Amino acid sequence: MTxxxxxxxxxxxxxxxxxxxxxxDWSSDQRAFKDVPWGKAMMWIFLLSDTFIFSCFLISxxxxxxxTTEPWPNPSEVFALTLWGKNIPLILIAIMTFVLISSSxxxxxxxxxxYEKNRKMTFVLLLIxxxxxxxxxxxxxxxxxxxIEEGVRPWxxxxxxxxxxxxxxxxxxxxxxxxxxxxxxxxxxxxxxxxGDLDHxxxxxxxxRKGNYxxxxxxxxxxxxxxxxxxxxxxxxxxW
Amino acid sequence: xxxxxxxxxxxxxxLKIWGLLFVLSTASYLVDYxxxxxxxxxxxxxxxxxxxxxxxxxxxxxxxxxxxxxxxAILVPPLLLIVLLGIGALEADYTFFTRGAFFGAPAHTPAQxxxxxxx
Numbered sequence: 001m002t003x004x005x006x007x008x009x010x011x012x013x014x015x016x017x018x019x020x021x022x023x024x025d026w027s028s029d030q031r032a033f034k035d036v037p038w039g040k041a042m043m044w045i046f047l048l049s050d051t052f053i054f055s056c057f058l059i060s061x062x063x064x065x066x067x068t069t070e071p072w073p074n075p076s077e078v079f080a081l082t083l084w085g086k087n088i089p090l091i092l093i094a095i096m097t098f099v100l101i102s103s104s105x106x107x108x109x110x111x112x113x114x115y116e117k118n119r120k121m122t123f124v125l126l127l128i129x130x131x132x133x134x135x136x137x138x139x140x141x142x143x144x145x146x147x148i149e150e151g152v153r154p155w156x157x158x159x160x161x162x163x164x165x166x167x168x169x170x171x172x173x174x175x176x177x178x179x180x181x182x183x184x185x186x187x188x189x190x191x192x193x194x195x196g197d198l199d200h201x202x203x204x205x206x207x208x209r210k211g212n213y214x215x216x217x218x219x220x221x222x223x224x225x226x227x228x229x230x231x232x233x234x235x236x237x238x239x240w
Numbered sequence: 241x242x243x244x245x246x247x248x249x250x251x252x253x254x255l256k257i258w259g260l261l262f263v264l265s266t267a268s269y270l271v272d273y274x275x276x277x278x279x280x281x282x283x284x285x286x287x288x289x290x291x292x293x294x295x296x297x298x299x300x301x302x303x304x305x306x307x308x309x310x311x312x313a314i315l316v317p318p319l320l321l322i323v324l325l326g327i328g329a330l331e332a333d334y335t336f337f338t339r340g341a342f343f344g345a346p347a348h349t350p351a352q353x354x355x356x357x358x359x
Contacts, residue, residue, distance in 0.1 A: 018308060025309035033310050037246075044314050055321045059328045066332035069339045076272050094269045101265060105258035108300045112254065115246045214246055217302075224300045228293055234265075235289035239272055240282070 037214045040221065047225045050178075054229050057171050058236055064163040073159035075238045079143070093238045096139050097230065100179075103132035104227040107220050114216035119193055122216060126190035129223065133183040140176045144169075171233055178226050189219045247302045257299045264292050 015034055016024045026032050033041040065072055076089040083091065110125035147168070154169050156162040192198060192211060201210040268288040271281055298304045303311055 015307070021307060022309045022312060025307060033313075034307055036306065036310060041310065044310065048314055048317060051318050052321070055318070055324070059321070059324050062325070063328040063332040063335075066329065067335035067339065069336065069343065090269065090272050094265070097265050097269075098262065101258070101261045104261075104296065104300055105254060108254040108258075109251060111247070112249065112251055115248050217246060221301055224296055227300075228296050231289055231292045231296070235268065235285050239268060239285045 037218075039214060039218050043218045043221045047221060050225065050229075054171075054174070054232070057167075057174065058232060061167040061171060061237065064167060065161070068161040068163055070161040072161045073157065073164045075240075078147070078159060079238065090238060092139060092143055093234065096136055096143075097234055099132050099136050099139070100227050100230050103129045103136070104224055106132065107223045111217045111220045114193070114198075114213040117199060117213065119196065119199065122213075123190050123194045126186055126193060126216070130183050130186040130190065133179050133186065133223075133226075137176055137179050137183065140172060140179075144172075167237070171237060175226070175229055175233060178229070182223050182226050185219060185222065189216060247305060249302075249305075253299060257295050260295060261292055264288050264295075268292075 015021060025034055028034075031038070079091075079093050080087055080089045081091050082088075106125045107129045110122050110129060113121040113125060147165075151158045152165045152168070154166045157165050193216070195202075197211040198213050198215070199211075201212065203210060265288075268285060271284045271288070276284060297315075303315075
């Protein structure tokens with residue numbers, strides 16, 4: 001990359017809005033996604049493919065749950081915890097939901113401070129996001145340990161339908177993997193921000209592309225997607 | 241639109257959406273806590289889920305500020321999943337019926353939320 005890629009200098013004409021804009025963008029004989037860095041468009045397309053993967057898991061879960069003649073274990077009871085002498089249904093999952101939503105909030109603010117080139121705030125917010133993500137994974141590990149001790153296995157469990165374990169480990173395991181990768185990714189971006197790589201346009205380790213604050217937003221898209229998937233898992237697996 | 245410098249929006253909108261997501265999550269947790277059952281439960285779960293998902297995609301992921309070409313390219317293809325959902329539901333109904341017929345379990349009771357030991 002010898003020539004700096006400029007975002008707006010090539011587009012001197014005003015772009016049409018609305019449906020006309022869709023047609024004009026796609027038929028322009030140029031890149032279709034105007035006004036976004038290509039890294040961001042590619043992250044969106046990756047997330048689209050990830051949407052299909054998680055949808056396949058959730059739809060297969062629906063299929064096995066609808067087709068089993070055994071009663072499905074009641075998630076409200078399976079995921080209950082005894083706190084302060086009281087049995088509270090689903091409390092661990094509720095706390096995990098709030099932790100993940102909070103991490104999404106701090107991530108959104110990190111993107112904002114990144115574009116303002118406020119290095120310190122961006123770094124701190126990215127680190128808080130990573131810490132909340134790690135907390136989430138820790139709680140999930142606790143949940144897995146608890147269920148495995150209670151005899152839940154991918155091929156059966158003492159509470160009811162055998163398919164419960166397979167669905168549970170597959171769906172939450174894949175989601176937890178996404179969160180873990182996100183935490184690593186967040187720490188890497190946080191270090192880049194702190195070192196000033198993005199301000200000084202230092203080339204990346206793998207790509208050689210010049211650093212800029214757009215990568216914080218691209219990272220943010222991935223992180224919000226992880227939260228988005230959890231919204232669906234929470235509704236369909238834990239509440240249904 | 242501040243596209244030249246990327247997506248820049250006042251911090252207040254993020255904090256408001258954050259608050260809304262907390263309220264909606266609490267609401268969906270309360271659906272379980274107060275033991276709503278049947279269609280009311282499913283309706284509320286889906287409404288709160290779609291509201292949360294919409295807020296995250298629209299504001300946190302900046303979708304309402306993007307050009308329509310990108311919005312359509314990302315949000316239209318997942319509609320195909322409705323077909324897969326339909327196929328899965330048809331197949332599951334058939335499997336349930338066949339299991340009932342061959343394994344002798346009562347095919348007319350889905351028997352959800354009944355602990356195994358009380359059967």
